Amino acid sequence: MINKPIFSLSVIGLIGLVIRLYYFPFDLPIIYDSIDYFSYAVVVSQQGQLPIGWDLTNNGWPVFLSLFFSVFNSQNFLEFTYLQRFLTITISVLTIIPVYLLCNRFVDKKFAIIGAAFFAFDPRIITNSLLGIVEPSYILLGTLSLFLFLSKRFTIILLSFITLALFAIIRYEGFLILIPFLAIFFARYRKDGKIIQKMFLLSGVFFLTIFPMTYAMYEATGDDGIISPIFSGGINYVSAHIIEGIPDTDDPIYGENLEQNRFVLFVSLGIINLVKFLGWVLIPTFVLFAPIGFFLLFQNRDYKMVTIIVFGLTMLIPAFYLYGRGIEETRYLYIIFPIFCLMSSLTIKKVCEKIKKENLFIIIIISGILLSSLIFLDYKKIDYEHEKESYLIAKDIVSIAGGINHYVPESKYIHVADLENNWPEIPLPKETSYNQSFEIKKISPNSFSTLVEYIENSKDEGLTHIVTDGKQNKLEFLNDVFYNEVEFPYLIKEYDSTEKGFQYHVKAYKIDYEKFAKFQIKN
Incomplete structure (x- = not known):
């Protein structure tokens, strides 16, 4: 089984799907952010265009969702919410493919399969996939972009900038990785005589891909929805309320009566919560493997290692900002879970170099991941x-x-x-x-x-x-x-x-x- 990747991935995907369907909350509707995405998608499917005046941030997912709503043959409210959840479940399960491919850039296929299993069975990824929100598609496109970018073929790298653009459309934070990707590409191919032309081509493909959405969003709301939120949202908030000290009357932390230095508070909250939640999300799946794999990653100091580290650090910036604001949710870290899977597969590979029955050991590890996940899910299950x-x-x-x-x-x-x-x-x-x-x-x-x-x-x-x-x-x-x-x-x-x-x-x-x-x- 371990030596047959397609069969192995199919089995892992099927088990992951069964677990998700077992915990599927039938008779319960979507809540919180899912309501916004659901409502927006319904309106788009009804009107055939982006709703005028509705400045919904990160509307790529509901626009995609609206395509399914427009052809869904039902009048039942709950069935529409089920469809939304089934789509995020499907996307979450399919993400094991780019996770496997990403791991396979660093380890043999049998160890890459373990990386896919880590993702498929992680309890937080499973729970998140049931909510009908944006993370599953965001993780899928982010992982796919990372895998494609690590290719040595320019056409594949070019394709990675298309998926990177879709990544940014799903969540505008994905735009942050554009400059690091271009910088790494320049460092890799700086001796190429056509490096400048290629970088313009990569940038052009990226902006051409996001242009239809940004144009439609600007026509509907006067805001491009991808680039401007970075400056009008996070950067503007830090500048006005953290650095300049202007009170945010609607914020329980940075309101009127704050005596502590705002910048010191923001940085300390960001660091403390980031470290705390990074440690927490490692439990139960990654805690024994990812920390060791982090150090193993540095053994081969090449462009692949640099790309992984830069991608991970860049994707932690939005989490640091939100944790600095006092918003405490683990889902802001899920985008780096594929990197945790990679690090864990590196650890398993290192261990297997010292034992004889490595196939048996791999099966035991996958079984252990599955068992720990089921225990965690059962402990956290809702009434x-x-x-x-x-x-x-x-x-x-x-x-x-x-x-x-x-x-x-x-x-x-x-x-x-x-x-x-x-x-x-x-x-x-x-x-x-x-x-x-x-x-x-x-x-x-x-x-x-x-x-x-x-x-x-x-x-x-x-x-x-x-x-x-x-x-x-x-x-x-x-x-x-x-x-x-x-x-x-x-x-x-x-x-x-x-x-x-x-x-x-x-x-x-x-x-x-x-x-x-x-x-x-x-x-």
Whole structure:
């Protein structure tokens, strides 16, 4: 098996697909960023063009998704979300091919197969592929670009700049690797008499590939969507709020009352969180192999080693920026997982040089990777019944309320429930904005100490109902409503989830603002 790469990859891919389908969250919709991509894709498929005034960052994935939505023969909302997830699952499984090819640039085929297995069975990659978001396609194109660029044939390198352009279209951070790739190409072929012409050709192919998307985005929003976000987003934010010290009133870290040096805080947060999450994502799959492979990579100091290191460091820049902002998510590091796979395969190769039954050892390693992943996935699996009830309850709340408080984390289903209730109509931004204008508003209560203060300050924002589940991790004044509702004469209970047979107990109260005004006068 190990000596038959096509068969081995097929088996690994099939197992990876089965695992993903086993954990597929049927009856649950997409949430968080997936909602934006889903909605954008639906609108593009309905209108046949990019929606005017919707400045969605990284819209390459939803535009690709819209191609499938436009030919999908269904009117069911959840089935469209299933399609979105099935596509990211498929892309994630297919990524084992460029991961294998990338590893094969450095190690023999049997060790490259191990690299593919590391990727196919990594629990975080599996979980991420179920979300319907951008990372699977981003990782696929990034890995493919890296593999193609390491070729010695100019036509293949030229092709890598096409995939690199698609990489940048999927996430604008991919644009960052253009200059390093050109610099490495120049260093590799600096003695070539036509080096300048070739570099212009590579650059031209890249910009010609991204031009249709940037032009369409500019026509729709006045923003190219790839180059300008780098400067108007990250660079501008660091310059204004970190270096110049202008408070960001919407940011919990870099707001008005920050006494600490902003630049020192940004750098320290970036370094601490980057190191912390780099260590965390190595568990359980890479922790024993990737660190050793990192040092083995430096044994052959050639252009391939330099390319891998430069690619990895460049792709860590966006993660460092986001971690410096205090945004703590591991998915910003997934783009370098193929490099972890490569490093791990180098370690396995080194170990196999010292043992006799290397095929048996390789099979044991792959089995161990699979087992550790399944244990990790089982430990991290969601309470499916609770999530399903939370979604169904959210649909009920959306049907009676116009504006509610957050009741995290279950309120994550509110906006997608709003989408389903109005399907197939999709709420658009009222003006050029990243955010959709949902019918129901979610208004955070976290900055308030009393219910009266919260209602007073949230009335004009559209607050109509108080939703509470009485859990210990919720605000005390919201729990007080749950357990002592008779003490709040201005709250009229309109919903109790237990009356519909749900185990998850949620209550929703309509705010009678006339009674609330009288209550304030008396108190």
